Structures are given as C-alpha cells and as structure tokens.
Amino acid sequence: MSAHAQEHRPVPPRLAVLGAGSWGTTFAQVLADAGAEVTLWARREEVAREIREEHRNRAYLPELVLPDAVHGTSRPEEALDGADAVVVAFPAQSLRSTLAPWPDLPAVPVLSLTKGIERGTDARISEVIAAAGGADPALIGVLSGPNLSAEIAARRPCASVVAAPDQELADRLARWCTAPYLRAYTSTDVVGVEIAGAVKNVIAIAVGAASGLGHGHNTTASLITRGLAEITRLGVALGGRRETFAGLAGMGDLVATCASPLSRNHRLGLALGRGLDVEAAAAEVGQTAEGVATARAVADLAARLDVDMPITRAVVSVVDHGARIDEVTTALLSRSVRSE
Missing domain, CATH: 3.40.50.720 (NAD(P)-binding Rossmann-like Domain)
Incomplete structure (x- = not known):
C-alpha cells in the first residue's frame, strides 16, 4: 500500500x-x-x-x-x-x-x-x-x-x-x-425500543410454559399475538411510537425469543411447563433469564399507568407467588369475551 x-x-x-x-x-x-x-x-x-x-x-x-x-x-x-x-x-x-x-x-x-x-x-x-x-x-x-x-x-x-x-x-x-x-x-424511539426489548422476555416465559404443558401452535400463536398487544399498550402509554412494535424491536424480537430453543426465557418457560419450580428451572437454564426479574417491574409499571397486561400478571403470579402454571394458563384462556 x-x-x-x-x-x-x-x-x-x-x-x-x-x-x-x-x-x-x-x-x-x-x-x-x-x-x-x-x-x-x-x-x-x-x-x-x-x-x-x-x-x-x-x-x-x-x-x-x-x-x-x-x-x-x-x-x-x-x-x-x-x-x-x-x-x-x-x-x-x-x-x-x-x-x-x-x-x-x-x-x-x-x-x-x-x-x-x-x-x-x-x-x-x-x-x-x-x-x-x-x-x-x-x-x-x-x-x-x-x-x-x-x-x-x-x-x-x-x-x-x-x-x-x-x-x-x-x-x-x-x-x-x-x-x-x-x-x-x-x-x-428509545422508549419504544427499550420497552419492546424488556417485555418480550416476559411473554417468552408464558409461551415456553404453554409449550411445556403440551399445548400446540394455536396456543403459542395466540399468546405471542396478545403478548404483542400488551407490549404495545405499555410502550405507547410511556410515550413510545406504535409503529415501533410492529418492527424488529417489537414483533421481530418477540417471535425469535418466543419460538427459539436458544432463548433462555423460552427454555425457562418450558421447564416451568414441565413442572419445575422457578429455582429449578433457572438452574436448568444456567444463565440469566431476564424475564423472571423483569416481570414484576413491568407489572408494577403497568399498574401505575392503568395498562391491562394479563399475560404479564400471570407470569408474575408464577415466578413471584408460586402459582401453578397450568392454572394460570387455564385462567388466561377462559377470560371473558371482549373486542380484540
């Protein structure tokens, strides 16, 4: 040169x-x-x-x-x-x-x-x-x-x-x-991208748990779709832009995290669905699954802003309060009829 x-x-x-x-x-x-x-x-x-x-x-x-x-x-x-x-x-x-x-x-x-x-x-x-x-x-x-x-x-x-x-x-x-x-x-949209990246880990635990319980693709697709609705509601309430949640940080990251066996949060949910408690599930994953600790913070934030996040609340009831994952899934799927 x-x-x-x-x-x-x-x-x-x-x-x-x-x-x-x-x-x-x-x-x-x-x-x-x-x-x-x-x-x-x-x-x-x-x-x-x-x-x-x-x-x-x-x-x-x-x-x-x-x-x-x-x-x-x-x-x-x-x-x-x-x-x-x-x-x-x-x-x-x-x-x-x-x-x-x-x-x-x-x-x-x-x-x-x-x-x-x-x-x-x-x-x-x-x-x-x-x-x-x-x-x-x-x-x-x-x-x-x-x-x-x-x-x-x-x-x-x-x-x-x-x-x-x-x-x-x-x-x-x-x-x-x-x-x-x-x-x-x-x-x-810093707020929107951050909220999308945080809350998708919580939804991935619920999706993994549904798979661990033996539910099929209809169930997991329903949870992913309604999970995206939850993420969007919270993000917009905090000042994020709605279109962010249809993009890479929203739908893109949510699908990858909820569907892949490489995802720690998905694997933790799978272990919960198979009947392990949170400590045993975390030990099986072996590395930090951010959704466990984030779930309560997200639920608190949603409550303060009066944002409805039933999937997040369900994950909190399992990881923080010892609820049985099968009971939580049944409760989620038996909610009253409402407009999408």
Whole structure:
C-alpha cells in the first residue's frame, strides 16, 4: 500500500464493551467484524486473560474464537481509556450495582445491549445508565431486535434496530454495529425500543410454559399475538411510537425469543411447563433469564399507568407467588369475551 493510501485510511473506532457474558462477548465480535478495535471488560481476571491471550471465552461461548481486534481486561479504567463509545452488556438487575462504584462513564456515546426493567425502581435501562453511570441521556442509545447470541456468534445473517435520542447519533452507532452479517436499522424511539426489548422476555416465559404443558401452535400463536398487544399498550402509554412494535424491536424480537430453543426465557418457560419450580428451572437454564426479574417491574409499571397486561400478571403470579402454571394458563384462556 502506498504512503498516500495509508494516510487516508480511516482510523478504526475504539470501542469498550462492558460485560463479557455471552451477549457482550458476541457483540464484541460484531463490532470487531464491523472494523472497530474493541476492549472487552470482564469482571474476573481469568476470563479477561483468556480473552486477551487466547481470544476465547469458554465459560460462555466455548466454540467461539474472537477476532484479533478484541482485547480483554478486568480493569474498568483500561477499558474506558480513549474509547470513542461505550457498549453496556450487563444483566439488567445488576447494572446499577456494577456501575455505581466506577467513575462516571466518559462523555462519549453509550449503547445499551441490556433488555429489562429495573426491579424496585421500574426504570428503563437507559435511565439506569444515566443515573448510575453518570452518562448524558442525550448520548445514550439502545439496540434491540432478534438477538439470539448463539446465531450471531456463528455469523448467521440478522437485523437489529439502534435507537437514539437524535438521528445523527443513531446513524453513528448503527455504522459501528453494521457487520457483514448484521444489518443495523435506526430509530429515534428509545422508549419504544427499550420497552419492546424488556417485555418480550416476559411473554417468552408464558409461551415456553404453554409449550411445556403440551399445548400446540394455536396456543403459542395466540399468546405471542396478545403478548404483542400488551407490549404495545405499555410502550405507547410511556410515550413510545406504535409503529415501533410492529418492527424488529417489537414483533421481530418477540417471535425469535418466543419460538427459539436458544432463548433462555423460552427454555425457562418450558421447564416451568414441565413442572419445575422457578429455582429449578433457572438452574436448568444456567444463565440469566431476564424475564423472571423483569416481570414484576413491568407489572408494577403497568399498574401505575392503568395498562391491562394479563399475560404479564400471570407470569408474575408464577415466578413471584408460586402459582401453578397450568392454572394460570387455564385462567388466561377462559377470560371473558371482549373486542380484540
């Protein structure tokens, strides 16, 4: 390559990914494949060392070999130093406690990969990042869509949506996320995309439970359709745009999460339907199923806004109050006649 060409070759963005679970690790690969230099922060030094020295994270993705552009660290200051943007991939319920002891996040764009509602505060994840991480709300974007990490890690084609408070920021974040196998669309409906990504996990538990009980596709299609209606009602009540819920973050993510055996929330629901209690079902899944903790937060939010969410309430009665899943399913299907 000539010296002139080298002078004009664009400098790759330096991106920090916080959280080396399966989704954070997978997305570090996406960003590297899209042309970035990526520093992946892991809580445990042994995980960071394995990423740094072997480009592997066997605890979560044993088959994956990470690109050379992904570097591992267990030091937050090293991950954040010089970053052009920060990507947050912590579980929803531990996000605040993880960020709180750290210095404020740098004044750069922040992209949330986390799907959930914080229990106890009913806060959306972007609100938690602003409060606990000191990030400017105007710089916080969110990514959602059909995001089954195992398929994306295998570089299977997919699409996602990146939402940010303004179009320019959404465009910039989407460019950084667009890999040969991942197409990133943009939106300015941060509220709608976050609510869709959070509540679909709750609906997926109900759909998985119906399958575990032996019900067929008519039942699961009914639950998915009525689940989308619930998600839309809550999202619109919070200021989201109705069309968001017919798109990738709404229907797209809901179908993938409710139908795929790769979905943790679907698998947890299956285990409940087979008769396991919540603790045993969670142990069988082995990784965080966000819908369990999110269900109560969503139900509280819906009650405060007077939004009817019967499927969500049913999931709460099972995961928080020990109701029998077969009784809940019967109650859902025997509701009084009403207009759709």
